[in-house]
Amino acid sequence: MTDIKVTPLGAGQDVGRSCILLSIGGKNVMLDCGMHMGYNDDRRFPDFTYVAREGRLTDRINCLIISHFHLDHCGALPYMTEMVGYDGPIYMTHPTKAICPILLEDYRKINVERKGDTNFFTSEMIKACMKKVVTVNLHQVIQVDEELEIKAYYAGHVLGAAMFQIRVGQNSVVYTGDYNMTPDRHLGAAWVDKCRPDLLITESTYATTIRDSKRCRERDFLRKVHDCVEKGGKPFDRAYIENPGPMVVFATPGMLHAGLSLQIFKRWAPSEANMVIMPGYCVAGTVGHRILNGARKIELENKQTGIMQLISHCQPRNVLLVHGEAEKMAFLKNKIQEEFGIDCFMPANGETSVIKTRHNIPLDTALNLLKRQLLPAEAENSAQGALLMKGSHMQLTEPAAAFRELGVEEHELRFTCNIQLEEEGRVADTSERIYRVLQR
Amino acid sequence: MKLVCLSDNPSKPCFILFFKGVRIMLDCGLDIKQLLHFVPLLVVPGFQVSKARSWAQGGDRRTRVPDDITQELKDCGGRLLVDGAPEFAIPETDMVELSSLDAILISSYSCMLALPYITEYTGFRGTVYLTEPTLHIGRQYMEELVKYVERNPKSAVASKWKQENIIKSLPAPLRDAINPRQWRKLYTLHDINSALSKVQLVGFSQKVDIFGSLTVTPASSGCCIGSCNWIIQSTFEKICYVAGTSTLTTHPRPMEQAPLKNADILVLSCLTQTPSSLPDPMIGEFCINAAVTVKNGGNVLVPCYASGVTFDLFECLSGHLEQCGLAGVPMYFLSPVSDSTLAYSNIFAEWLSSSKQSKVFLPECPFPHADLLAKGRLKNFSSIHSGLTTDFHTPCVLFAGHPSLRMGDIVHFIELWGGSAANTIIFTEPDFPHLDALAPFLPLAMRVCYCPIDTSLNFSQANKLIRDLRPLHLVVSETYMKPPVLEPLRNDLTIEFEPSPLTYKQGEVLSLPVKRQFETVEMESELASTLEPVEVKPGAAVSMVTASLVSRDNKYILKRLPRSVQSLKKRRSDGTVLWRKPYIFGSPSLQAIVEGLKQQGFTSLKVEENESGSIIHLMKEDSLIQVDGSSTHIICDSEDVRLRLRDVMLKCLKQL
Incomplete structure (x- = not known):
């Protein structure tokens, strides 16, 4: 983690x-x-x-x-x-x-x-x-x-x-x-x-x-510009500040914090006939932000x-x-x-x-082990294997394979018990019977 | 893992790879070469190529081909050609059920022209992966073919000549046409649109997941705009498909080698088709031949495709003409898609060489042909009927399609200029043998130059690349293993690799020598925290894991068994409890066992040691413990004592 x-x-x-x-x-x-x-x-x-x-x-x-x-x-x-x-x-x-x-x-x-x-x-x-x-x-x-x-x-x-x-x-x-x-x-x-x-x-x-539908915003924008020009004002968005007559100006920067747009704004702002359209977001502290929060409010x-x-x-x-x-x-x-x-x-x-963060741990898993576990007969899908960890490398294999890989031999534990049975008949018959019981 | 080869032409490859249960088609090339068996289509409707005659068979009356079949054939310049709607040799479609394809990976626009045949007529439901330039230029190439064929339609497909008993009695080379019964008519614009709507765009080095089983990644191959090699890998296996690749510096982005390294299998196709000529001197020769011709007042005809090397030719030739003081000689470029190929070339900046790319930041157009067009030195038209006549000045250099000389405006110009020895036709496209292409127009007075420019890997470049990439196994076309037919002694024009490469040819199924051994399975951290690993050796630990295995989207996750299941014993299908053998290991010291026994109250011990191990005799209990390294044998008659002895031994051993 x-x-x-x-x-x-x-x-x-x-x-x-x-x-x-x-x-x-x-x-x-x-x-x-x-x-x-x-x-x-x-x-x-x-x-x-x-x-x-x-x-x-x-x-x-x-x-x-x-x-x-x-x-x-x-x-x-x-x-x-x-x-x-x-x-x-x-x-x-x-x-x-x-x-x-x-x-x-x-x-x-x-x-x-x-x-x-x-x-x-x-x-x-x-x-x-x-x-x-x-x-x-x-x-x-x-x-x-x-x-x-x-x-x-x-x-x-x-x-x-x-x-x-x-x-x-x-x-x-x-x-x-x-x-x-x-x-x-x-x-x-x-x-x-x-x-x-x-x-x-x-x-x-x-x-x-x-974003509003494109048509909607464009219609809105054009209507505003038209209205303004018809009234004899100067709507603006660049240049020719001193020219007479109405005009549409696209000027940067968009937040009116410096440069040409601010210069034009200062010149034209006093007239009520003029209009400013702010196309984007304005950061607090900029002139644009103040305008947006002032009288001429444009919806965002x-x-x-x-x-x-x-x-x-x-x-x-x-x-x-x-x-x-x-x-x-x-x-x-x-x-x-x-x-x-x-x-x-x-x-x-x-x-x-x-x-x-939490993540699953990837294991390199032996394909034969995985295929056996996914056999449809073993429907409960529980998997068993030996997880071998060497340094940061992790491998999931058949236990026998893990032991082989490590060079470790399995320890064999055997038991022998003598049990006395008292039964009549031949020994061979008895052992046959026991064998059958064990086979089940 | 298997690879099936469906194409007869290793330069227009088509394979299917079976890997981890996923079926992927690699490229979908269309062998247009078979088009050379057809009578050229003239641009002006109703006209025939002037050399076309009906076929006058000689020979024995009994072996003569029936009249209804001879009507399908025409004698053109002494060669027998098929007079019917052009047909194309598509990849083998009967070997594999193509509706079961999961994905098609395309390496370049020149290896995808058979795509609509596969996606539209086989029940294909998968996804086609290719880069953006490959999509747009590939579309233009397909549309160009369709426009050429539809502009002067031949209503009937000639098919009677294809009968097995007939074709045997036809003269060569028509007799040797490859699988003509499998040829198909060209697709339509509708087919193209439908085929390309199945495309998913990829960028270089993008890792695309295929059903969680595999990741495929395109890496730039430097051959043409947007061309790529494909790396197909799982966590443990890696296959690289190297198609058209160039190590030269031309206009496309250079080839990337690093991602192709250390693959298990590397499949190689699309080596150069002209192994004995190098591209650089050929471009030089092309420029000189063109300049000499126009200097002497002749016209130059260049059969070409609508993109690719053609752009390099514009660049080199315009520079050379300028040097020769021939800057005023106009260059014309005729193709129904010339407008779009020229325009697209200049907006694919990120797919171009770094010198071309840097021009965009100036900003300028990356290809000089933009400037040539603006200055009017290069003019492009969609056909001879679209304004060319009003603005046509000779001598000139005219680039036109189609390079097979069987359709397109080029056919008209060979007829027009072929009679004058002052004119020159220069072949640069390596896809077609130029003499076969020219055969229907013979005899010609016009000079013929052959300057094939194939920027794909040649044999020495390919051998060097393979040495650098060190794949475990290499798979190549069988044709790459022996020298070209025309140069049987050039043993250097073969691929050399140890172990000797596997070879493919059309219709063959290769078993790839990759043995999958591992798969990634994720273990949830909750499960991991329940494990108690036992250190078996310094730095190596083992733990038995029993968990539920969840398989989804070809990903496997091991989760903790739900509590209800944890307590239950695992049962066989007949309901009996499955006994799980515990794993015991270790070789306990005799002393540790004796100590353990004493703690358990066994006091009367007699220990014997011999070469193979030791024997502990418990006198009072009348029991024996034989210990020898990796096994222990306990001989004891009382069940109570046996259990106590077992526990002592288990304490001394490690158990999982």
Whole structure:
């Protein structure tokens, strides 16, 4: 029986800065390496001193897995690999590797060129960092080392978003990253094997939203834009801030915490004729979050079906919630425990959850023994054999074979008794009778 | 464990493996070579190949073939061909009940073209496993065949000539057609869709569970986009199926060797079909021949498939033409599926070589033909009727299917350009003997070049690979064990291995030399905690286990016996109690026995020792104990004393 330990360095009872430390079968795996949009100080990156107060991260972490390209899942990557120092393998899917450096560069420009941050990673660091990336295909089983293997599943959150199964010996964990259980115009629904992991580490923000039917949302969106333009306003989602006349602008970042979208917002917000449509989730502390909680409220449907669906699909023995708000998590935790009767954890940042695992013990079993036990005549199907243990190797065989294997001889215990019988007739007849009795 | 070989052509293989109660088909190749016995289908409906004549039989009136049969045959360029709807040699379908197949594993798109015959017409209910590029390109290849055949349909299947007594009297090579009575008409688009709906996609290194009995894993084989070798294993046995494999660096992902190591059985197929020519010099020769022809104002005709090496040819030829200052010479690519094969090739980045893959991150298209298409140096058309005529400039290089020269647009261009010595036809596909392919068009004025490019393993590469992989047993085609017919002295063109390989040929059933001895059974931890192992030797312990055995999905679990059962004695089927013999072992010292006896109140002991052991005489009880290493003999008349002596001995011995 070994334990699985999980410590969030970010995204523990919080959204943003996803970074979860997983300890499984003597291996340490870091899941995601994100930044927090709500902070501009040290708190924006995970606290890597937790992993190694001194010395290199490479010696402490066996591998780093990035679930998708959103900055709250990969924004601290160049910081970790180049500024703190990590040279071990980084795994991500092909699309994530293609898009991730573009977003990182964008993020760097905003911080260095607009905000004037000086102690920030450079373009060269982003390039150096991306060179350490190993790409994975969906469903490919990657052997990180002799014992540690990982496998990616489709997560349906954004292009290239993946869930990962991490396995060491019999212990296994599934980490979802962000995922969606309902298909969308260009994205499918998340899918995972019925792999019965010891632990499912799931985010609890996107999984709880159900995408409305595509037609419905598109109609809704277009109607809002039309209404606004007809009223002479400027609905916005990018550029030409000063141009006269109505326009529709799609601008990043989506949480209005910095960059172009925030700039446009500041300029246009004073006019009631203008409109802002927030397409995604906004982290607490961002302007987007404040707007969502303010007068112009846009509905974000919250239903737990996504997570529940995933749990019933992959049948974990334990669930651990990350990437969500504490109250909603607590509610979800109760629901999971009630509905599935399994343990559910929700550690805060820096707090460690210990998950106990139990597994069956594999025995190399002699085929002749197994075949004999499975004969239909022995319907009760109880098996008997000798279990031979040599070091960690266990073999179940016929007892005689086990003794032979060990070079041990069976000890023969014989008894001889003289019994006097008083019977008339010939001796041969008597012995014949006794023989018949014994034969029965 | 058995292996059945269903295909006559080791480069278009089809096997069935019986292993642990599971029936797996390995590849499903279609031997298109038999198509060479048919009259080519022209692109323009109603037209015949210009060299086709009705067959004027000579010879004796009595041995002449009846007229209704000669109508099925045509004399084309001096060769007798069948004038009817084209038919294909499919794998042997009568040897094994194919409806009982559990799975089909496909190694590449070129080894799956017989799939609809198996999945649609045999009652097949299993799953087909293949990679994503194999699915898409395989579909395109199948659709291409269907379109070629349906574009100019021949209504009647010619079958009278196949009668046994007739075929004997026909001239070669038609007389030597292989199993013509088993040939089948081509499947339809509907068959393709239905067959491919039974597919489950897999990625390289994905472990796929088959009914809990076996795990199958595809490993990149480097031969074409998405091509793989298969590793079929249980916990204790490993079989590797190595199909089309290439150790050269071309556009696909390189071959992975490590997963194929240390197999119990390695099945080898799809070695090179042109063992005496190397691909690299052939590509060079191809480029030179093409460039010289266009320089002199002639046209170049390249019979090709719609994917694979054709893409390498575009890349090499365009570079070479540029070097020769012929960048303005247009390249045309004609295939009903050219649009999709070209487009798909550029989105399969993760299945390509690392240099091609790295281009996507720039981002650029991995294949240069995307750029050639954009610049208009390469133009593709689905047929000669789809806009080619308005945009056709000569001299040019024209790539067209089908490489058998029996259907597709290529037939039209041989007729069109064959009369001029300035033009050249260059054969690169190794699937068809080029002289047989060309026979119906002879005589030709056009120059003929033969530059076969087969990137599959050649014999020296295969021998080296086998040495590296060290399988316990090797299984190869019997044709790989002797030199090619045309080069009988080239003993280097054979497979060498110790112990000598098992060989397969069509219609044979091989018993594979794997003896299964073990199976994994899981023991629940609750049961484990009740066990009391006895240390027999340092580091080795034994425990008797009695448990209930649960078997589900081909997995076995040992559980603790329910309490109700625990107390019950095991009975025979007639109800009598089955006596279980206890296992006793150990060789107790004489001193320990004497000590034990004394504790039990036996005092009047007389001990005698001899060479074989010792005898303890219990004077008062008038009993004897003979101890000799591995056996003890107790001679005693009183039942009470006997039981006490037994207990003393058991204390000195170990028991399970």
